[in-house]
């Protein structure tokens with residue numbers, strides 16, 4: 001954009017503006033300035049007239065200068081200038097042409113953006129600070145998880161962990177849902193250890209493992225001589241033991257219907273009677289329960305009380321099955337292998353193909369099943385390298401072979417060769433002779449021999 005100017009006519013207008021306006025010739029000599037310009041630089045405006053912008057820059061009044069750039073580019077230019085007072089100015093220079101169409105002046109005007117620049121710097125500092133705090137938090141979290149022996153690489157598990165950290169800070173009832181072996185007990189302990197009750201007891205009650213007839217005595221305890229077979233001195237129940245800490249009711253879905261109302265009462269009132277007792281006992285516990293059952297279905301089937309369900313389910317946390325968070329498998333293998341190496345005083349390495357199989361297995365028994373398999377492998381493999389041969393047949397069979405390894409560094413024909421080699425190796429293992437291999441693969445026996453020679457597997 002260009003400006004056709006008549007400065008004599010506009011002299012008054014120039015000085016009435018509350019803007020910094022400066023006119024130079026092409027050599028950078030200042031011809032006109034608005035009154036406001038002097039204020040910006042802390043000098044008399046008139047004192048600037050006749051001065052060279054180059055000299056003023058050398059004196060430190062402002063930098064960098066605009067005139068030479070506008071003269072060179074012959075177009076409107078905008079950039080940020082710094083003044084002797086430390087101000088940041090957004091300066092725009094416009095080329096002005098005379099009637100003959102020749103460039104003969106440069107007009108510049110500016111806006112003080114010091115505050116804006118300060119805000120920007122503040123924002124950048126805050127962003128850096130937030131990034132630093134976030135990294136620190138992530139580090140702390142992963143260290144906490146590491147200390148707790150929890151692997152949570154997948155996004156799904158990370159969500160589970162951040163919800164758990166949030167709820168650990170308040171005494172709210174938590175219901176942990178998930179298939180068997182996904183880590184519900186581990187998470188319950190993690191929540192307890194992160195809570196203010198961490199120095200109190202963590203009492204784990206497996207509701208499915210207590211015989212029906214003993215549930216009340218185990219949970220509530222009993223007074224001396226209250227029933228035949230009972231300890232003469234009486235017994236403190238598990239609920240009473242959890243006082244000041246966390247009561248973890250595992251497999252709550254297995255709690256017989258007949259006992260559910262009593263459990264509901266103690267959760268609501270935090271007080272109960274021992275079997276045969278007449279004195280109410282007060283308890284202060286935080287309740288975490290867990291189940292792999294569909295409690296809503298159990299309610300429909302009249303096996304679980306709806307009111308108890310609502311009490312337990314204030315904050316539900318669902319741990320997804322391992323097969324839905326495969327990113328956790330490799331770190332889990334590393335952690336578990338390390339634990340097993342320590343336990344059995346043996347050093348073991350997994351062959352890559354073993355990891356491949358473990359990554360693709362269905363893990364119906366989740367982490368617990370992975371632990372069992374690894375333990376078996378560590379114990380039975382004779383050498384330090386665990387190979388596919390050591391895997392149970394059902395795991396070997398469950399994994400489709402991966403004949404198409406995509407490798408960025410290989411050409412298509414190299415990848416095809418690799419696949420062909422794998423097929424031939426498998427066929428040789430299965431069919432033993434080149435004649436049967438040829439039959440099975442639908443090519444001639446000489447072709448099989450030629451290809452095996454090519455792959456140096458004959």
Ligand SMILES: Nc1ncnc2c1ncn2[C@@H]1O[C@H](COP(=O)(O)OP(=O)(O)OP(=O)(O)O)[C@@H](O)[C@H]1O
Pocket residue numbers: 149150151152178179180181182183184185186187250291292332335367368371
């Ligand atoms: N994310 C994990 N990181 C490390 N170890 C884990 C993880 N999840 C589970 N485990 C381990 O797997 C095993 C089974 O976990 P846990 O007993 O907590 O499962 P669960 O869901 O409570 O099982 P169940 O429903 O049968 O009671 C434990 O040895 C536990 O330490």
